[in-house]
Amino acid sequence: MIELHDVSKTYVLKGRGGGIARTVPALKKIDFHVPAGRIHGVIGLSGAGKSTLIRCVNLLERPTTGTVTVDGQELTGLSRAALNQARHRIGMIFQHFNLLTNRTVFANVALPLELMGVKRAEIQERVTPLLELVGLADKASQYPAQLSGGQKQRVAIARALASRPKVLLCDEATSALDPQTTASILALLRDINRKLGLTILLITHEMEVVKSICHRVSLISDGELVEEAEVGDFFTAPRTQLGREFLNDFLKLEPPRALIERLEETPGTHSHPVVRLAFSGDAVSTPLVSRLARECGVDVSILQAKVESIQERTLGLMIAELMGPAEKTREALAYLESHDLHVEVLGHVQRDA
C-alpha cells in the first residue's frame, strides 16, 4: 500500500554571509514497504529522520531521489493537481493536532470535504457518523480551545478519516498526550485499523506505542533504516545495538548498578557469566531455572526478571548470573541456546572462590 523505493532527502543549508552551502542528508536510500491493512511503526531518536520520512510519504517533503508509491499510484511522478487529488486518499494526524482554531469541531472535520468540493448536504451526512466514531458527537459546535488534548486528537482523527482515505499517517500522534490519553487514542487507531481496514504508518519515539498497536516496526537511525522486524520478534531479539538500547530502556531491564561496575568482558579464573535471557512462546512456560540446575549442575541467581505481553505473544526477560565451574556454565549456555532462547552474555563477574 505504501512503497518507498530508494528515497533520499538532502537538505541544502546556505552558508552564513554567502559562505559555502552545506548539505545535510536527512534520509539515505530508504526502501520500505507497508502492505495493505497493516500498522507499521517507525521508531527512532529525535533527529534520526522520522519526521522527514513520514512527510515524504505524502510529499509534504519532496524526496531528493527515489519514488514514493501509495495505493499503486506513484506520487513522485504526479502533477500538482493530481497530487492534491491523491492526497485526499491519505489522511494525516500530527503531534500538535493542527486544528483550525476558528472552526468548530464539526467544521474542522468538514474541512477536507469542503476542499474536495463535496456538497453541503452530503458533508452533514458524513461528518456526524465520524464524530460518533471518535466519541465526540456532543462536541460538534465547540471550538478546539474548549477541548482537552485527547479530544483534539480525536477531532484530528475524524478529520483525517473524512475523505475516506486508504492510508493514515501518524506523526508522533500521541507524544503530546499523557499515558492514559495515549492509550485511548491508540485503542481508537487500532479500532479504525480493524473496522475500516485502514493501513497505518506511524512514527514515534515511544516503544509503548509500537508495543501496543504496531504489527511491524522499523528502526531508523541517522537517516537509515537499520532494522525491520515483526513487533514480537523485535521485542524478543532486536538485532542491532540501538534496538537493544530501545528495548532495555523500555523494559527498564538492566543489571543492578553495583554489578555493572564489576562486570568484566573476558572470563577470569573464578568468574561467572551474567546473561540476559529472552524467551517467548512455549519457552515461557518451561521451568527453565530448575532444569538448568538439574541438568547442567549450575546455580542460577536471578538478578532481574519480567514478563511482558506484546500483542498476542508473551515475552519473558531475565538477567541472571550462572554460578558454577567454567565448563558447567559453558554447558548451561549451550543448553539455553539449544532451547530456542535468546541468550546474550553481558559480561563476567569475578567471585572469590
Added chain:
Amino acid sequence: MSSAMLDLILEATLDTLYMVAISGVISALVGIPLGVLLYVTRPGQVLAQPVLNGVLGVVTNIGRSIPFIILMVAIIPFTRLLVGTSIGTNAAAVPLTIAAIPFIARLVEGALNEINPGLVEAAQSMGATPWQIIHKVLLPEARGGIFTALTVTIVTLVSYSAMAGAVGGGGLGDLGIRYGYNRFNPTIMLITVAILVVMVQGFQSLGDYLVRKSDHK
C-alpha cells in the same frame, strides 16, 4: 457658541469621518490582499516567489517610509488625475489611502505570520490548493489579527486626516488649526480634540469587540 460655529464643527466631524471611511475601505480592499501576497510569496510559503516578494517588500517599505505630509503634496498631480481636483475631502482621501495601503499590508502580513505553520501543513496534507489554503485557512485563522490591523489603521487614519487641512481637505484637524490655533480660540481647539478622542475611543472599542467576537483561540 454661535450656531454657525456648531455647524462648522459638525461639518468638520463629518468631513473627517468621510475621509477616514473612504480611505479606510479602499486601503483595506487593496491592503489586505497585498498583505496576503507579501506572506504567501515568501520563500517556503504556499506560493513562494522570492523575486516578486522582494519587489513587493521594497515597494511597501518605500510607501511606509515617506512622511505623510510629504506624500500628500508629492502626489498632487496623481490626485488631480484621479479626482479632478487637489483640494477638498476627496482629494485628501487619495494620499490617505495610499499611505494606509502599505501600512495595512504589513500589519496583515504580521497577523498571518502568527498562524501556526502546522495548520498550513495540515491543509496541504488534505490536498488543499494554494487558493483554498488562503481562503479556508489563512484568512479565517488571521481574522482576529486582521481586525486588529484594521482598527490600528482606522485610528491612524483619524490622526493623519488632521493633516489633510494642508491640502485644503477640511476636517477636524483643519478646523482646530484654523480656528483654535490661528484665531486663538481655545474652546474650538478643545472641542475638536475632544471629538477626535471620542472618535478614536469608539473605533478602538468597536475593533476590540470584533476581535473578541471573531477569534476562538
